[in-house]
Amino acid sequence: MFNVETIRKDFPILQRKVNGKPLVYFDNAATSQTPQQVIDAIVEYYSYYNANIHRGVHTLSQEATDKYEQARLKIQKHFNAKASHEIIMTSGTTHGINLVANGFASLLEKGDEIIVSALEHHSNIVPWQMLCERSGAILKVIPMNDEGALVMSAYADLLSEKTKLVFVNHISNALGTINPIEEIIQQAHAVGAAVLIDGAQACPHVKPDVQALDVDFYVASAHKMCGPTGVGMLYGKEEWLKKLPPYQGGGEMIAEVTFEKTTYADLPHKFEAGTPNICGGIAFGAAIDYMNAIGFDKIATYEHELLDYATAQLLNIPGLKIYGTSKQKTSVISFNLAGIHPYDVGTLLDKMGIAVRTGHHCAQPIMDYFKIPGTIRASFAFYNTRDEIDALVTAVQKAQLMLS
Ligand code: PMP
Numbered sequence: 529m530f531n532v533e534t535i536r537k538d539f540p541i542l543q544r545k546v547n548g549k550p551l552v553y554f555d556n557a558a559t560s561q562t563p564q565q566v567i568d569a570i571v572e573y574y575s576y577y578n579a580n581i582h583r584g585v586h587t588l589s590q591e592a593t594d595k596y597e598q599a600r601l602k603i604q605k606h607f608n609a610k611a612s613h614e615i616i617m618t619s620g621t622t623h624g625i626n627l628v629a630n631g632f633a634s635l636l637e638k639g640d641e642i643i644v645s646a647l648e649h650h651s652n653i654v655p656w657q658m659l660c661e662r663s664g665a666i667l668k669v670i671p672m673n674d675e676g677a678l679v680m681s682a683y684a685d686l687l688s689e690k691t692k693l694v695f696v697n698h699i700s701n702a703l704g705t706i707n708p709i710e711e712i713i714q715q716a717h718a719v720g721a722a723v724l725i726d727g728a729q730a731c732p733h734v735k736p737d738v739q740a741l742d743v744d745f746y747v748a749s750a751h752k753m754c755g756p757t758g759v760g761m762l763y764g765k766e767e768w769l770k771k772l773p774p775y776q777g778g779g780e781m782i783a784e785v786t787f788e789k790t791t792y793a794d795l796p797h798k799f800e801a802g803t804p805n806i807c808g809g810i811a812f813g814a815a816i817d818y819m820n821a822i823g824f825d826k827i828a829t830y831e832h833e834l835l836d837y838a839t840a841q842l843l844n845i846p847g848l849k850i851y852g853t854s855k856q857k858t859s860v861i862s863f864n865l866a867g868i869h870p871y872d873v874g875t876l877l878d879k880m881g882i883a884v885r886t887g888h889h890c891a892q893p894i895m896d897y898f899k900i901p902g903t904i905r906a907s908f909a910f911y912n913t914r915d916e917i918d919a920l921v922t923a924v925q926k927a928q929l930m931l932s
Contacts, residue, residue, distance in 0.1 A: 549881025599813030703852025704860030
């Protein structure tokens with residue numbers, strides 16, 4: 529049984545006030561809030577078994593190593609990877625993408641093509657542009673339509689035997705569009721291209737099955753799914769992770785080092801140079817446990833109800849336009865008020881205790897498509913309520929009155 533009031537008690541931050549008003553936190557697509565269970569895992573780590581991992585013979589080091597590796601197993605199970613060494617612990621989505629892009633620099637040849645989508649976050653555009661500069665590969669873009677959905681017929685036209693890689697986000701952070709990644713992966717594989725899916729926005733809402741998807745790489749950040757910042761994961765098929773050269777050199781990632789030659793450690797350590805975010809990794813595991821205990825089916829159903837309710841209520845406001853109207857959408861509403869800059873609305877909403885994101889959301893090409901400087905983005909999580917949406921609607925109406 530999904531009881532939002534019980535769930536809200538797990539999140540201490542939801543009790544606080546902002547500018548004298550109860551906090552309404554609608555910036556979940558930027559980062560989610562942290563339940564007590566995850567905070568406890570962090571406190572427990574630093575209180576009882578803080579130590580460096582994989583190299584100590586002493587008890588604390590072994591306890592920390594066990595917990596860290598248990599977290600990797602939780603991530604493996606959650607994403608249904610075949611083997612735990614296919615899970616690389618990263619500092620987040622951006623790190624995972626850069627790791628793969630860097631590795632492909634040595635595998636691509638001049639004239640090879642890589643495909644991204646018009647719906648990407650900057651972190652899924654810039655690394656590929658850098659890769660193209662280094663390798664001479666050419667970047668192609670799957671266009672989007674007015675609903676904020678990808679034009680799949682154009683994707684089919686872009687694919688050829690020259691395509692080596694395709695990079696698409698599972699869900700757009702700016703508009704909430706859920707991309708047809710199954711189809712994207714299948715079609716890419718038909719021409720022999722590898723696929724990386726940026727799951728940063730999907731993982732708070734769905735439980736991806738990397739084997740069922742047959743995806744080559746999948747990346748995510750813990751901080752969008754009730755975990756801490758500075759930690760994330762990269763799933764890579766073993767065959768690909770073996771093929772890619774290491775991203776960074778350092779301790780932990782070597783088998784043997786002499787001044788003449790270094791050999792690299794086996795997976796996953798080959799990609800995990802240096803002391804990792806040990807506490808963060810363990811807390812990521814706790815966050816996965818927390819979300820699974822609630823259940824992703826229940827989370828998705830509830831968030832969809834919030835999305836439908838908020839969309840209907842906001843559209844009652846004259847002059848309010850929503851960007852991203854695809855039916856395949858998660859609980860993100862990007863909108864503007866006619867004649868008013870999104871930043872001004874966001875500032876006034878904050879004064880009323882409501883946290884939203886304003887701006888281009890690190891997805892400038894999407895804003896260029898709609899010819900706008902940015903949007904106001906309200907993104908809902910499973911701990912938000914209809915009452916909070918009512919508060920948002922009232923606050924937007926007030927802001928409109930004050931600014932027009
Ligand atoms: N891709 C998408 C779709 C995102 O929403 C984000 C975070 N806003 C990122 C990548 C980058 O994630 P991180 O900053 O955690 O590396």
